[in-house]
Amino acid sequence: EVIGRNRQGWEDEQNKLTFKEVYHLEAKPNLTLLQQFHMGIAKRQMYSEDDPLVNLLLQDMATRPIVHVTQKEGGTQIKLVIDYNNTEQALFKPMRFPRDQQTLPNHFYFTDYERHTAEIAAFHLDRLLGFRRAMPVTGRTLNMTTEIYEIADGELLKTFFISPSNNMCFHGRCSYYCDTSHAVCGSPDTLEGSFAAFLPPKEVAPRKIWRHPWRRSYHKRRKAQWEQESDYC
Structure with missing residues (x-):
């Protein structure tokens, strides 16, 4: 029993070790807020309960000047990689339709638009429940002319147009909803969306990736394993 308690105590201490402590890194004075945040990532949580960097990082992502925009490769729907003026990045998911617009009852979940507010809500819910395992996400309203169009790369730039309503x-370009009839439009050129912070680069913080055990099937007839097995674990 004593050995068990000692081992549990040792494991608890190991889980508390941060990225900075594991790799014996020094907190240099010129680190960005995101780099400082990365230093505090531990095995079981992205940040500690009282970490002041979280709110600072949210504010920084929502206000820092943007210098370049590209489309993120892969995925089923459009997302943009935002480059800030301090070399950091964020993932931008644009608002596709109003908050009060509900999903059509005959739509499959995998053919519906992704909602940027879901990203923001998931972060705050994870934080309120004390898990602290989601990277910080905040909302931001962009001027599409100066903060996307004028600084976008060539391929993304080719897909811009003015709608009949002058928006x-x-x-x-993506698997779903990336055509003229399913465009992302401003009002007339302001666009709301979510900004999510990135994890540390893999070359800096090596990690393994596992498929989510509760993933959906993304098929109109085939169910996921957990949907078919009542004792799935």
């Missing part, structure tokens, strides 16, 4: 729109 600025773009659609990018």
Whole structure:
């Protein structure tokens, strides 16, 4: 029993070790807020309960000047990689339709638009429940002309157009909803969306990736394993 308690105590201490402590890194004075945040990531949580960097990082992502925009490769729907003026990045998911617009009852979840507010809500719910395992996400309203169009790369730039209602729109290139009839449009050129912080680069923080055990099947007839097995664990 004593050995068990000692081992549990040792494991608890190991879980508390931060990225900075595991790799014996020094907190240099010129680190960005995101780099400082990365230093505090531990095995069981992205940040400690009283970490002041979280709110600072949220504010920084929502206000820092943007210098370049590209479309993120892969994925089923359009997302943009935002480059800030301090070399850091964030993942931008644009608002596709109003908050009060509900999903059509005959739509499959995998054919519906992704909602940027879901990303923001998930972060705050994870934080309120004390898990602290989601990277910080905040909302931001962009000027599409100066903060996307004028600093976008060539391929994304080719998909911009002005709608019949004189709103600025773009659609990018992806598996779903990336065409003129499913474009992302501003009002007339302001666009709301979510900004999510990135994990440390893999070359800096090596890690393994596992498929989510509760993932959906993304098929109109086939169910996931957990949907078919009542004792799935």
